[in-house]
Amino acid sequence: MKRLIDIPPASVVPMKDAVLQAMGVPAGQDQGARVERMVAAALEVFQSEAQPRGIVAEVDGDEFSSIYQGAGDNDSPSPLLNIFPRAEVLTLFAVTLGASLSERSSGLFDDGSLALAATLDAAASEGTELAGIHLDGIVLDGARTAGRADADSRILRYSPGYCGWNLTGQRALFAALGPEEIGIHLTESCLMEPVKSISGVMVTGPAEIHKFTDDYSFCSTCPTHDCRRRIKDLTRTRP
Numbered sequence: 001m002k003r004l005i006d007i008p009p010a011s012v013v014p015m016k017d018a019v020l021q022a023m024g025v026p027a028g029q030d031q032g033a034r035v036e037r038m039v040a041a042a043l044e045v046f047q048s049e050a051q052p053r054g055i056v057a058e059v060d061g062d063e064f065s066s067i068y069q070g071a072g073d074n075d076s077p078s079p080l081l082n083i084f085p086r087a088e089v090l091t092l093f094a095v096t097l098g099a100s101l102s103e104r105s106s107g108l109f110d111d112g113s114l115a116l117a118a119t120l121d122a123a124a125s126e127g128t129e130l131a132g133i134h135l136d137g138i139v140l141d142g143a144r145t146a147g148r149a150d151a152d153s154r155i156l157r158y159s160p161g162y163c164g165w166n167l168t169g170q171r172a173l174f175a176a177l178g179p180e181e182i183g184i185h186l187t188e189s190c191l192m193e194p195v196k197s198i199s200g201v202m203v204t205g206p207a208e209i210h211k212f213t214d215d216y217s218f219c220s221t222c223p224t225h226d227c228r229r230r231i232k233d234l235t236r237t238r239p
Contacts, residue, residue, distance in 0.1 A: 004182060007052035011134050012097065013043065014126035022122040042119035050124075051098030052131045053182040056091050056139060056202070064090045064201060067176050070169040078164025079212040079227075080203075088153060089143045089204040094179035095131045096197035097124055124196045132157060132198055143204050154207045154234045159200030160190070163227065164218050167191075173199060207234040 014022075016039050025035075059067070064084055068074070084090060101124055108117035136155045143149035160169035170190040174180075177199070184197045192199065203210070211231055219225070 002055065002057040002178070005054040005056065005135065005138060007054055007095070007131055007134050009047065009050050009052060012050060012052045012127040012130040013047055014123055014130060016040075016043070018126045019043070019119065019123045022126050023119065038115055038119050039123075041116060042123050045104060045116075045120055046101065046123045046127060049098070049101040049104045050127060051100060052095065052127070052134075053098065054093065054095040054131065054135045055177060055179055055182050056093045056135060057177055058089060058091050059176070059201075061085055061087070061090065063176070064092075067092070067172045068165065068169065068201075070166065070172040073166035073168050075164035075166070075216070075218050078216060078218075080158050080163060080165060080201075082212070083158075083209050084201070084203055086209040087203045087205045088149050089139070089202075091139050091202040091204070092173060092177045092200075093132075093135055093139070093157070093202050094173075094177060094182065094184055094197065094199035095128070095135055096179075096182060096184050096192075096194055097128055097131060099183055099194045102194035102196055128196045128198055136202065139202050140204060149204050152206060153204055154210065155202050155204045156210045156230060156234065157198070157200050157202050159198060164216060165200075170199065173201075210234055 019039055019042065061084065068080065105117055105120050105124060108120060136157070140149065140153065140155045143153065158165065160173060161167040167190045170186055174186050179199060183194070185193050187193060214225055214227060
């Protein structure tokens with residue numbers, strides 16, 4: 001069953017240090033009063049414009065297999081092909097910070113307020129991830145309450161465009177989930193509008209099902225190898 005979720009704006013406001021790190025500033029480095037004011041101004045705009053919302057829908061393994069296959073453009077093998085059949089719960093999701101924030105950010109770039117625009121963009125990227133984390137908690141708590149996951153279960157998100165799931169997979173995902181209901185639309189090139197949106201599948205299950213080595217063919221072109229951090233984080237205590 002599909003569920004629309006209004007996310008408390010306060011839960012997606014990033015910390016100052018997280019914004020700075022997203023901009024490539026080393027943690028703990030003294031930035032001076034000017035940068036402090038810029039981050040404060042960006043966060044003020046963020047809090048006035050962000051309208052976080054999410055949508056989720058549980059699917060079974062066969063349904064997700066069809067969605068994942070999409071137009072047949074995925075890399076094979078891929079991690080998710082081995083992971084999702086061992087899941088306790090599979091949940092399609094999309095989350096956005098809303099059009100207003102994206103429009104404000106674009107307006108700042110257009111007006112030449114580049115420093116504030118770049119800082120706001122970094123804050124919005126961090127806030128989008130926080131919105132995803134908020135949805136993680138709701139879905140995982142729901143699975144535990146229903147007795148379909150236990151205290152040792154973990155949840156991890158996978159998105160088209162990463163880890164072998166071709167970006168064109170957005171089309172099948174959107175057809176099944178309908179994120180248009182929360183204001184997210186797909187462009188011809190399968191990018192999302194508003195830009196500060198994420199979508200994919202939440203995989204709930206034992207932490208070990210998510211562990212894989214980054215030696216797939218597409219891993220050599222990955223600029224971040226962020227999967228290493230995400231897998232490591234699974235060993236930490238979660239709500």
